[in-house]
Amino acid sequence: MGDVKVLGFWASPFSGRVEMALKLKGVEYEYIEEDLSNKSPLLLKYNPVHKKVPLLLHNAKPVAESLVILEYIDETWPEGPPILPKDPYERSKARFWARFVEDKCMPAMWKACWSRGEEQEKTKEEAVELLRILDSEIKGKKFFGGDNIGLVDITANFIAYWFGIVAQVVGLDEVITKETHPNLCKWIEEYNNCSFVKENVPVKDKLAEKFKEGIQAAAKSSPDSAS
CATH class of the missing domain: 1.20.1050.10 (Glutathione S-transferase Yfyf (Class Pi); Chain A, domain 2)
Incomplete structure (x- = not known):
């Protein structure tokens, strides 16, 4: 499984997507709340292009953009309930x-x-x-x-x-x-x-x-x- 972190904002539906997908798959993760008016060095380091949440860190490798993250979760943890159809x-x-x-x-x-x-x-x-x-x-x-x-x-x-x-x-x-x-x-x-x-x-x-x-x-x- 490796080390999984989610940088997010509690009121964001985009962050909510990622957390829901991880919980659907039964993946344990650490949630890190971001102050969007004072973004953390961690967010700026791993998402220097968009500087936005959500950001998934899997074994210190960043995955940005919520729809991309959802597909990554589905492919990385195939043993859980599928997010995308198999066909x-x-x-x-x-x-x-x-x-x-x-x-x-x-x-x-x-x-x-x-x-x-x-x-x-x-x-x-x-x-x-x-x-x-x-x-x-x-x-x-x-x-x-x-x-x-x-x-x-x-x-x-x-x-x-x-x-x-x-x-x-x-x-x-x-x-x-x-x-x-x-x-x-x-x-x-x-x-x-x-x-x-x-x-x-x-x-x-x-x-x-x-x-x-x-x-x-x-x-x-x-x-x-x-x-």
């Missing part, structure tokens, strides 16, 4: 949908949360339409990975858990509803009620408070805010 075609599909969540859905959802006025309506509709595509993909399945949590489910942890908390804090509603996304809503409920997931996500109240702090800090640093 090459199914693996390619899982990678495709994971990238769709990462590159399309999440940016649109973040924009909808932080934009205002007419721009928010536009970004919200963009998010709704992208999530409709994801809704079609999950139709008739318990998880994106079939009967068990897999790559796409772990990648979409922000959609299932984090987004609802952020949206509530910023007062954004009607993005994911049973009327517009019935299959996705069913998946979200299934995912969040899974005992394994419940054990490995941040406490909602603590996460909401962190987002409120972020909003207040952003407001204070805005050039339009009072001096």
